[in-house]
Amino acid sequence: MSNFNVTLEQFSGPLDLMLHLIKDKKLDLFDLQVDVLIDQYILFLDSVENKLEIATEYLYELAALIEYKSKKCLPVDPKPLEVNDYEEDTKDQLVRRLIEYQQFKDISQLLNERFLLRQKQFEKPMEKQILDIADEENIRFVHADQNDLLKAMQKCLLRFNYTHPSQVKITKTEMSIEDRSEQMILMISNLKEPFSFEDMIQDVEDRSLLIVSFLAILELNRRDIIEFWVENTEVYFRRGKLYGLDA
Amino acid sequence: MDLTLKSIIEGIIFVFGEEGVSLKQLSDALSIEEEHIRELLNEMIVDYRDENHGFELICVNDLYKFISKADIHDYVQRIISLTKSRQLSQSALETLAIIAYKQPITRTEIEEIRGVGCDMMLKKLQAQDLVREVGRSETAGRPILYEVTEEFLDLFKLMSLNELPNLPTYQEESSENQLFE
């Protein structure tokens, strides 16, 4: 029997799952064999390991499908009109829903392409001269909305996440402890022993690089590439016993 | 030197940056009627699309602004390290699509189409300013109606909802191929 390599999280809802099953079993959506779909759907939900994870929506659709199936299994009613109507109704309704859902699923993909493209396009901030002009004109701010404030903050945070760490310091802040360690190994080859902490951080211009440097020094010490000792509250460094040997 | 009309417009739009500038503002500043400015702007939208410009002109929610072309992204990335760009989840996209095509729409109507509850999703989309409440339906219980915002238009680079691509239609004949490709 079919082996499900997919998990519930991959679907955005029961209809999404059903569409997957229909596609997987090559069923014809316009002439849907509802029985096959129901069996597959049940089989899939059965295969979900932790039953508690199944969201109510999936169970709700399951219940509807089972109800449909059970009606079909009932012996044919001498006056079958109502039952047949009901069956047709349910099936047509399901197909209609699946088709409509597929429409939005397809269009979401199209929208996503637009979204991803737009994400790559940047705006530039307003020129500061506008503020100067507003000052000259002595224009006071009259309209302001709390939601504008919230939106502004959200925009900031999103951009912060997007561009962090911020532009100017990029090259420095981006440096990893490993890279910095390598850099320092090269650098201390030119230093006369003993050397000081200041000697090792002479190229540091900002705080984040300072922190990375400090961590790199600890790392180099751990790897016995440098050693340090303290004399009269002053810290002195020299090349360690594995300096130049450590790959 | 006298700037051409288009270059004056270019300069003004440039100055306002991400804030954008409206047709009316341009018309007032230049003392030229809106219809004429609109024609020029439409020409400019086409002009900036060619390979001789690193940015393009867009109009979102009646505000005109320049945005850099998508091709520029990778170069900028080499100068400042941009982290991974935002991604919209499938559920968020579906919910937004349904609202955009059917607005104003109630929560229940969205849930009927998607087959799943979307209470939380609506709250998140509202918090992101992509969706907003727009009144109440006249039906029983007077449920809240939702619509997409200007921010939504900008996110998908749409001038207006009229620019949304048509919903696909599937034909019965070649059903299989049409639906699943």
Place this chain on the structure above:
Amino acid sequence: MDLTLKSIIEGIIFVFGEEGVSLKQLSDALSIEEEHIRELLNEMIVDYRDENHGFELICVNDLYKFISKADIHDYVQRIISLTKSRQLSQSALETLAIIAYKQPITRTEIEEIRGVGCDMMLKKLQAQDLVREVGRSETAGRPILYEVTEEFLDLFKLMSLNELPNLPTYQEESSENQLFE
């Protein structure tokens, strides 16, 4: 469509706005030697001077940036004076929002979040009485701490900062992850 080299440079300079971008950054981003880029930039400086552009290319402190032409100023002034109710600019809003949500806060901290300098902006907001100095941080250099004023609360019709709408939690856990995964 392949952008020309000049239009890629145009796009990059556009994105960096008032911050500007250096010859070295452009050369690194394009993997083209500085000498060649410099020639192009010199040509571009001349190109943008003509009447078909509303802004020009300048190089200040080795940073290349676009600035609007002098003629544009009057038009921008007209737009601003005609705008009866001046909205706070996006930059002003962002700076105010950061201070309101994070106060007391230093200038450097604000700049870290916004990603751009805000020295001038802080001065303007202080002049507008929307922000004030409130002491000094205990950290190295003892930088000035800023907070919002009563005028700010008034402008946003807030009784107190407690009334600020809650920020959705981004970086952490659920909400953002689900929407923007």
